[in-house]
Amino acid sequence: MSIDPVTMVAATLPELRTGTTHNEVAQPSFTDWLTQQVAATNDLVIQADDGVRKLALGETDNLHQVMISLEKAKLSFELIVQVRNKLLDAYQDLMRMSI
Amino acid sequence: MNMFAAFDISAAGMNLERTRLDVAAVNLANANTTQGPDGQVFKPLRVVAHPNAAYTFDMMLNGMQRLATGSATAFSVVVEPDDAPPRLVYEPGHPDANEKGFVAYPNISPVSEMVKLIGITRAYEANVRAMNIAKSMALKALEIGGDR
Amino acid sequence: MNDMGIASSLTSSLVMRALDAATLRHAAQAQNISNAATPGYRPLQVNFEQQLTMARSQLLARDDESASRRALNSVQPRIEELPATTVNGNDTIKIDAEVAKMMQNAVYYQSLLTALGKNGSILRMAVRGGGG
Numbered sequence: 001m002s003i004d005p006v007t008m009v010a011a012t013l014p015e016l017r018t019g020t021t022h023n024e025v026a027q028p029s030f031t032d033w034l035t036q037q038v039a040a041t042n043d044l045v046i047q048a049d050d051g052v053r054k055l056a057l058g059e060t061d062n063l064h065q066v067m068i069s070l071e072k073a074k075l076s077f078e079l080i081v082q083v084r085n086k087l088l089d090a091y092q093d094l095m096r097m098s099i
Numbered sequence: 100m101n102m103f104a105a106f107d108i109s110a111a112g113m114n115l116e117r118t119r120l121d122v123a124a125v126n127l128a129n130a131n132t133t134q135g136p137d138g139q140v141f142k143p144l145r146v147v148a149h150p151n152a153a154y155t156f157d158m159m160l161n162g163m164q165r166l167a168t169g170s171a172t173a174f175s176v177v178v179e180p181d182d183a184p185p186r187l188v189y190e191p192g193h194p195d196a197n198e199k200g201f202v203a204y205p206n207i208s209p210v211s212e213m214v215k216l217i218g219i220t221r222a223y224e225a226n227v228r229a230m231n232i233a234k235s236m237a238l239k240a241l242e243i244g245g246d247r
Numbered sequence: 248m249n250d251m252g253i254a255s256s257l258t259s260s261l262v263m264r265a266l267d268a269a270t271l272r273h274a275a276q277a278q279n280i281s282n283a284a285t286p287g288y289r290p291l292q293v294n295f296e297q298q299l300t301m302a303r304s305q306l307l308a309r310d311d312e313s314a315s316r317r318a319l320n321s322v323q324p325r326i327e328e329l330p331a332t333t334v335n336g337n338d339t340i341k342i343d344a345e346v347a348k349m350m351q352n353a354v355y356y357q358s359l360l361t362a363l364g365k366n367g368s369i370l371r372m373a374v375r376g377g378g379g
Binding site for chain 1: 299300306307358359361362365372
Binding site for chain 2: 341343344346347348350351353354357358361365
């Protein structure tokens with residue numbers, strides 16, 4: 001059994017269950033997923049930032065919406081930061097393996 | 100709905116209750132007077148309040164209205180005298196008695212004015228409570244996402 | 248991004264300016280309430296929201312950072328005196344309305360503070376690489 005950490009992560013993501021061979025599809029898909037997530041997180045952070053600016057301008061129509069979008073941005077950001085940390089850990093584990 | 104509108108609405112309600120309180124107090128104070136400076140018996144006052152036509156419930160729900168308290172008001176309040184005939188009391192020696200010996204007093208029932216005061220107090224408290232709750236809700240919304 | 252530092256993005260500066268305005272507004276409102284029965288008293292108000300509304304589009308735009316910053320620097324909260332309001336010889340600072348405005352201001356202040364804190368915690372997460 002080849003322990004391929006990238007494939008293990010990719011297998012749990014619903015949109016990547018393609019049913020084809022792992023090595024061909026999983027690695028570029030994971031990169032795509034990560035890129036998508038970074039873009040999505042960026043959008044969420046910008047949206048939250050817009051909400052805060054509008055709040056400062058006195059447009060208080062939906063205070064709870066501003067809070068919710070702030071929280072969504074924070075969670076999304078935390079997700080990709082943790083994914084990055086885990087990837088780094090895995091890489092360091094690999095590097096530490098004596099040949 | 101605009102967070103600020105909730106406070107303005109309750110403030111308008113409280114204002115209305117204040118006006119009604121003043122009117123009830125004036126009525127009570129004048130309950131035993133006879134003639135005013137113009138020779139007329141004091142006419143009991145009444146508050147008539149209408150919601151402003153421009154300020155409808157739909158607009159409130161769509162968040163389109165931000166009331167500036169004091170300028171665009173939620174109610175148009177009119178204080179008008181009541182045309183009820185005066186109460187005649189037989190007091191022959193009174194300086195204001197008419198030729199038959201009756202003195203005209205305003206047609207004010209202190210009991211009903213006091214009952215109105217109770218209603219006014221409760222309405223005022225209700226408005227204050229609504230405002231406090233609006234504030235709590237807004238502050239609770241700030242707690243979305245926990246303490247971090 | 249030519250910001251002046253990692254913690255002074257346009258949003259943070261805007262929010263801090265708004266917090267200053269809210270503090271000033273609280274002082275003005277407290278003064279108004281305590282002088283509600285003073286004859287001929289001229290109520291104070293803070294001119295800030297109108298300035299913000301005029302600069303709204305520049306402040307919300309994201310394409311030109313320096314234009315937004317200029318717009319922000321032009322918005323300064325300042326105290327103004329209103330003419331005294333008398334009706335029938337009685338001063339009409341309505342206490343209910345003033346208290347309602349004070350409550351609005353307090354909620355505005357609190358919500359800005361919380362939003363600023365949350366925004367900052369996103370940044371903190373990036374700096375700390377996964378901490379709180």
